[in-house]
Amino acid sequence: MWTGYRILIFSSLLTEIWMEKQYVSQRQVDPGADFTRNHTVLEGTRFKRAIFKGQYCRSFGCCEDRDDDCVTQFYEANALCYCDKFCERDTSDCCPDYKSFCHEEKEWPPHTKPWYPEGCLRDGQHYEEGSVIKENCNSCTCSGQQWKCSQHVCLIEPELIEHVNHGDYGWTAQNYSQFWGMTLEEGFKYRLGTFPPSPKLLSMNEVTAPLPAITDLPEFFVASYKWPGWTHGPLDQKNCAASWAFSTASVAADRIAIQSKGRYTANLSPQNLISCCPKNRHGCNSGSIDRAWWYLRKRGLVSHACYPLFKDQNATNNACAMASRSDGRGKRHATKPCPNNIEKSNRIYQCSPPYRVSSNETEIMKEIIHNGPVQAIMQVHEDFFHYKSGIYRHVTSTNEESEKYRKFRTHAVKLTGWGTLRGAQGRKEKFWIAANSWGKSWGENGYFRILRGVNESDIEKLIIAAWGQLTSSDEP
Ligand SMILES: *[C@@H]1O[C@H](CO)[C@@H](O)[C@H](O)[C@H]1NC(C)=O
Ligand SMILES: *[C@@H]1O[C@H](CO)[C@@H](O)[C@H](O)[C@H]1NC(C)=O
Ligand SMILES: *[C@@H]1O[C@H](CO)[C@@H](O)[C@H](O)[C@H]1NC(C)=O
Ligand SMILES: *[C@@H]1O[C@H](CO)[C@@H](O)[C@H](O)[C@H]1NC(C)=O
Ligand SMILES: *[C@@H]1O[C@H](CO)[C@@H](O)[C@H](O)[C@H]1NC(C)=O
Numbered sequence: 001m002w003t004g005y006r007i008l009i010f011s012s013l014l015t016e017i018w019m020e021k022q023y024v025s026q027r028q029v030d031p032g033a034d035f036t037r038n039h040t041v042l043e044g045t046r047f048k049r050a051i052f053k054g055q056y057c058r059s060f061g062c063c064e065d066r067d068d069d070c071v072t073q074f075y076e077a078n079a080l081c082y083c084d085k086f087c088e089r090d091t092s093d094c095c096p097d098y099k100s101f102c103h104e105e106k107e108w109p110p111h112t113k114p115w116y117p118e119g120c121l122r123d124g125q126h127y128e129e130g131s132v133i134k135e136n137c138n139s140c141t142c143s144g145q146q147w148k149c150s151q152h153v154c155l156i157e158p159e160l161i162e163h164v165n166h167g168d169y170g171w172t173a174q175n176y177s178q179f180w181g182m183t184l185e186e187g188f189k190y191r192l193g194t195f196p197p198s199p200k201l202l203s204m205n206e207v208t209a210p211l212p213a214i215t216d217l218p219e220f221f222v223a224s225y226k227w228p229g230w231t232h233g234p235l236d237q238k239n240c241a242a243s244w245a246f247s248t249a250s251v252a253a254d255r256i257a258i259q260s261k262g263r264y265t266a267n268l269s270p271q272n273l274i275s276c277c278p279k280n281r282h283g284c285n286s287g288s289i290d291r292a293w294w295y296l297r298k299r300g301l302v303s304h305a306c307y308p309l310f311k312d313q314n315a316t317n318n319a320c321a322m323a324s325r326s327d328g329r330g331k332r333h334a335t336k337p338c339p340n341n342i343e344k345s346n347r348i349y350q351c352s353p354p355y356r357v358s359s360n361e362t363e364i365m366k367e368i369i370h371n372g373p374v375q376a377i378m379q380v381h382e383d384f385f386h387y388k389s390g391i392y393r394h395v396t397s398t399n400e401e402s403e404k405y406r407k408f409r410t411h412a413v414k415l416t417g418w419g420t421l422r423g424a425q426g427r428k429e430k431f432w433i434a435a436n437s438w439g440k441s442w443g444e445n446g447y448f449r450i451l452r453g454v455n456e457s458d459i460e461k462l463i464i465a466a467w468g469q470l471t472s473s474d475e476p
């Protein structure tokens with residue numbers, strides 16, 4: 001469970017600010033109000049604390065003259081107490097062992113760091129021995145007056161956010177509450193979910209269909225501007241490792257809408273794929289996009305409205321709730337009503353076999369502008385989770401133990417456009433616009449921009465698309 005121990009050193013600055021407040025409220029403004037040297041109070045506290053009785057000045061030292069920083073927590077009175085010479089004039093807020101300890105000492109030991117009799121401190125708050133708190137993805141236990149924490153690498157790394165935001169990398173990073181508290185391993189395990197492309201997929205021939213030559217591709221292109229209402233925005237896969245299903249269903253839905261010229265604009269159901277795709281029964285445990293496209297061709301999907309995402313992907317009753325059969329005339333029909341019984345249309349949508357688009361930037365652009373968004377397989381590194389805005393390029397973690405932090409896994413997204421912008425170091429940079437499946441609160445409203453033309457994070461390595469399978473009666 002725990003990979004080791006590490007002692008958390010909480011900011012001494014915070015401690016000082018907190019002490020300052022205590023000082024003002026007690027020593028100057030209202031001396032001794034919360035404080036008493038009444039030993040009946042001491043004796044009334046629990047035994048556990050009583051063993052520390054009298055160990056204040058003895059533990060953290062005595063200070064010369066009046067010293068406002070010379071202070072320690074006096075737990076029995078829930079206040080602060082002092083061990084400086086000021087105590088000889090006014091004893092109202094001095095530690096109980098001031099006289100016995102500081103007077104006996106010939107030489108005053110140097111004032112060291114405040115010492116707390118028991119338990120641990122955190123942001124000015126006191127915790128009992130044995131308390132457990134969560135520190136991002138690690139849990140810390142107060143033991144022997146120190147926090148001992150598990151040592152997982154967390155998905156959100158505040159140092160990395162700072163590094164990216166203070167560097168000139170062309171993008172900004174952010175702390176996401178949905179990722180806070182997860183380990184990096186969990187992020188890779190639950191938020192991605194596409195198997196590395198199979199040799200079969202990689203050996204697929206690139207389509208060299210002679211698209212009408214576009215000598216002047218626009219500098220800026222967004223699929224949703226050209227086809228308003230026909231393309232589909234990002235969904236949220238949550239902790240379901242199924243980007244294989246989300247990206248495929250989304251590209252298929254856009255292309256069916258574009259190809260049918262707006263006759264069929266429904267988004268397609270990733271849940272249908274997750275729950276029903278036979279060889280991807282991993283479902284939320286990753287899958288392969290070739291199986292997803294196989295399913296779209298052979299079985300077809302219903303709409304997202306008909307078969308919405310389950311709230312709890314881990315529930316045991318997530319069995320496949322949809323099936324289709326052929327009518328013998330090349331069309332398939334659903335054999336079950338929609339799992340969402342408010343939706344009446346259980347129409348089955350199918351696609352042609354998928355094809356591979358060239359990795360050539362210009363060819364990808366031509367494919368998108370003519371036929372619609374495409375699927376891209378990319379490598380996600382740890383920094384990508386923090387992306388907020390700008391043009392993404394992989395930034396390596398600067399952490400000393402960076403080996404532990406450097407990881408990447410395969411993910412699948414949808415490319416929907418491109419552009420050019422003055423980015424890092426004031427240079428003009430080309431980018432792709434891509435839809436992720438981490439919800440709209442992530443990135444630029446669920447989308448991200450990434451460097452174009454340099455195979456950034458392998459984004460141009462494998463580009464997949466397909467045609468909607470429309471019968472003659474479907475043609476507009
Ligand atoms: C000490 O505490 C007791 C009980 O709380 C109280 O009766 C007594 O007056 C206190 N003595 C001083 C000196 O505050
Ligand atoms: C990140 O966000 C979480 C949840 O909103 C918050 O609890 C945490 O303190 C934030 N961390 C940092 C370093 O800002
Ligand atoms: C789903 O259940 C499995 C097995 O019970 C568990 O290991 C996994 O952590 C769960 N996933 C989530 C996201 O809760
Ligand atoms: C990409 O394709 C275009 C034509 O579509 C060609 O002019 C260009 O040289 C190709 N780029 C590379 C790197 O092969
Ligand atoms: C993209 O990068 C990956 C990994 O470096 C490489 O395997 C692939 O061939 C590259 N693709 C192109 C089109 O440059």
